Amino acid sequence: MRIGAIETGRLSLVPLAVEHADEMAEVLSDPALHVFIGGAPHSPQGLRARYERLVAGSPRPSETWWNWVIRLRDEHCLTGTVQATITAAERGCVAEIAWVVGTPWQGRGIATEAARGLVARLRQQGVRVIRAHIRPDHHASAAVAAAAGLARTGHWHEGEVRWELPVTRPPAA
Numbered sequence: 418m419r420i421g422a423i424e425t426g427r428l429s430l431v432p433l434a435v436e437h438a439d440e441m442a443e444v445l446s447d448p449a450l451h452v453f454i455g456g457a458p459h460s461p462q463g464l465r466a467r468y469e470r471l472v473a474g475s476p477r478p479s480e481t482w483w484n485w486v487i488r489l490r491d492e493h494c495l496t497g498t499v500q501a502t503i504t505a506a507e508r509g510c511v512a513e514i515a516w517v518v519g520t521p522w523q524g525r526g527i528a529t530e531a532a533r534g535l536v537a538r539l540r541q542q543g544v545r546v547i548r549a550h551i552r553p554d555h556h557a558s559a560a561v562a563a564a565a566g567l568a569r570t571g572h573w574h575e576g577e578v579r580w581e582l583p584v585t586r587p588p589a590a
Contacts, residue, residue: 420483425534427491428527430499433484435472438465440495441486444519453555454517479505487518487531496522499535501544509545516561523557532565536582550577 423430431437442461451457459467475482481503487496497518504511514535518528539547549567551558559569559580567580 420485421538423485423534423538425530427489428530428534429488429490430485430531430534431488433468433471433486433498435465435468437486437495438468441468441498444495444497445517447520450517450520453552453558475502485531485535487527489522489527496527497531499531501535501539503539503544506545509543511546511548512539512544514539514547514549516558528557528561529564532561536565536567545583547582549580550574551580552577 420432422432439461442459442464445464446458448458471482471484483501483503485499487498488494489496497516499514499516501512501514504513514532516528516532516535518531536547547567549558549562551562562569562580565582567582570579570581572579
């Protein structure tokens with residue numbers, strides 16, 4: 418499976434590079450953003466170290482990490498990230514997805530557009546099941562998941578609700 422860029426109406430989802438760390442440290446710098454995603458804002462150096470690990474890839478042979486930064490083309494700036502952890506399973510690949518958009522760009526549909534682009538790419542790549550885990554009180558992320566085609570399930574994991582889009586058949590060749 419190939420990561421590559423993803424183009425949507427307003428966005429370019431660009432494969433993550435260590436060089437994105439300085440700009441992304443600013444994008445993700447609002448402490449309020451971390452209420453739902455956990456942790457605290459990283460310094461540019463801390464984010465650079467994190468991105469080095471992500472770009473190197475998963476140490477598990479059955480797991481692949483795909484990470485993109487979200488570029489808002491008209492404003493020539495990065496606004497957030499989307500990611501997928503893809504795991505080989507007996508009946509095909511399963512992807513755990515997540516997204517985050519910096520506070521100044523929230524409420525503009527960027528996360529929804531990026532998540533839809535990500536889900537479309539995963540389906541094109543033959544991923545069988547797409548999942549996200551969302552805190553039950555994070556209504557904005559729940560709306561993004563629903564807009565991307567995922568449905569809330571009754572499954573819980575570490576205080577979060579699983580949302581899922583099963584891909585019932587492979588895409589046509």
